Amino acid sequence: QSRLSQPRSASGTPGQRVTISCSGSTSNIGSNTVNWYQQFPGTAPRLLIHSDNQRPSGVPDRFSASKSGTSASLAISGLQSEDEADYYCATWDDSLDVYWAFGGGTKLTVL
Amino acid sequence: QITLKESGPTLAQPTETLTLTCSFSGFSLNTPGVGVGWIRQPPGKALEWLALIYWNDDRRYNSALRSRLTITKDASRNQFFLSMTNVDPVDTATYYCVHMGLRRWDYWGQGTLVTVSS
Numbered sequence: 001q002s003r004l005s006q007p008r009s010a011s012g013t014p015g016q017r018v019t020i021s022c023s024g025s026t027s028n029i030g031s032n033t034v035n036w037y038q039q040f041p042g043t044a045p046r047l048l049i050h051s052d053n054q055r056p057s058g059v060p061d062r063f064s065a066s067k068s069g070t071s072a073s074l075a076i077s078g079l080q081s082e083d084e085a086d087y088y089c090a091t092w093d094d095s096l097d098v099y100w101a102f103g104g105g106t107k108l109t110v111l
Numbered sequence: 112q113i114t115l116k117e118s119g120p121t122l123a124q125p126t127e128t129l130t131l132t133c134s135f136s137g138f139s140l141n142t143p144g145v146g147v148g149w150i151r152q153p154p155g156k157a158l159e160w161l162a163l164i165y166w167n168d169d170r171r172y173n174s175a176l177r178s179r180l181t182i183t184k185d186a187s188r189n190q191f192f193l194s195m196t197n198v199d200p201v202d203t204a205t206y207y208c209v210h211m212g213l214r215r216w217d218y219w220g221q222g223t224l225v226t227v228s229s
Binding site (some may be wrong): 002032033035037043044045046047050051056088090092097099100101102103104105 | 148150157158159160163171172173174207212213214215216217219220221222
């Protein structure tokens with residue numbers, strides 16, 4: 001069972017804005033920065049957002065993220081068909097037995 | 112440019128010890144602050160962090176698997192390794208080797224699917 005909770009699925013139509021939530025605790029999201037990953041079927045995850053809200057070079061500014069307390073969220077505006085993928089949140093966990101935590105992943109469907 | 116690539120068996124027998132190798136370029140494991148690790152993903156399931164090792168040989172493990180995992184490195188050959196003992200069919204997964212930037216897994220290998228079956 002993942003220490004970070006994400007909805008299993010999300011959906012939207014082209015052009016819409018979609019958000020994906022990630023809920024954690026004081027030992028992970030509440031204490032450390034959050035990263036988001038995008039994964040297409042059969043490929044390795046790609047770093048989409050780091051340090052709560054920073055986009056690596058090459059990531060469109062349609063992708064944004066925020067964090068408040070022990071929750072974080074990823075927003076995709078101007079949804080496009082090519083955004084259909086799995087999205088994972090991840091963060092360091094200060095619990096002695098965990099270190100790194102991933103969310104269970106959210107499958108985004110573009111209708 | 113940082114690249115990583117996993118290698119190892121695609122099929123393992125239950126109870127065997129699995130050893131995976133990651134060969135990388137674009138950085139050095141002798142550089143202070145550098146960390147690398149392993150993350151796996153069972154078919155159709157979520158990502159699971161397994162282990163990480165730093166340039167100074169400091170190591171961290173997923174506590175649920177700690178007794179079965181060993182991560183090591185050979186900085187001179189630009190490689191690091193993961194050993195997993197007593198594998199079981201539930202260990203069937205794609206195994207990724209990854210580079211850790213500042214509190215983020217920023218570069219990933221392409222992954223290698225390991226199937227555990229008799």
